Amino acid sequence: MKMITIYHNPRCSKSRQTLGLIEEKGRKFVVKEYLKNPPTKSELEQVIDLLAIKPEQLVRKGEPEFKENFKGKDLTDAEWIEAMIKYPKLIERPIVIDGDNAVLGRPPENVLKLL
Incomplete structure (x- = not known):
């Protein structure tokens, strides 16, 4: 196993x-x-691939970090990944x-x- x-x-x-x-x-x-040891860009990309979702679908939109920095913005997949690396609380x-x-x-x- x-x-x-x-x-x-x-x-x-x-x-x-x-x-x-x-x-x-x-x-x-x-x-x-x-939250203590945020994933690297490579790790986060791998997780997103395994989940078979778009990066934005992994974002917690109720978090203050989202509301303050990203609400209403149209980000690329790469920008969402960078956002989650910078603000790991955004990761579902x-x-x-x-x-x-x-x-x-x-x-x-x-x-x-x-x-």
């Missing part, structure tokens, strides 16, 4: 619930607290990766597709 990776924010209830589901299934995992959470598959844990039950 491969190691699961979870991009996690311990202050987020959905992230904690998703991590709990992984633990319940007995899967080995590694936690990446992306949790993201769970198992090999070549990834899901957003919103709702947490989405992770069951990987388990």
Whole structure:
């Protein structure tokens, strides 16, 4: 069995619930607290590719950083990626990766597709 990776924010209830589901299934995992150690551009591009979404779809639009800096702006994919690198709070959470598959844990039950 491969190691699961979870991009996690311990202050987020959905992230904690998703991590709990992984633990319940007995899967080995590694936690990446992306607010403490933001992903690199390459890592974020890989995550977006695995999720098969556009970068803007990974942006949390309710965050103050979004409202203050990006609301109403039309950014390119590359600019959205740079925004998430500069402001990691903008990255939707949790993201769970198992090999070549990834899901957003919103709702947490989405992770069951990987388990």
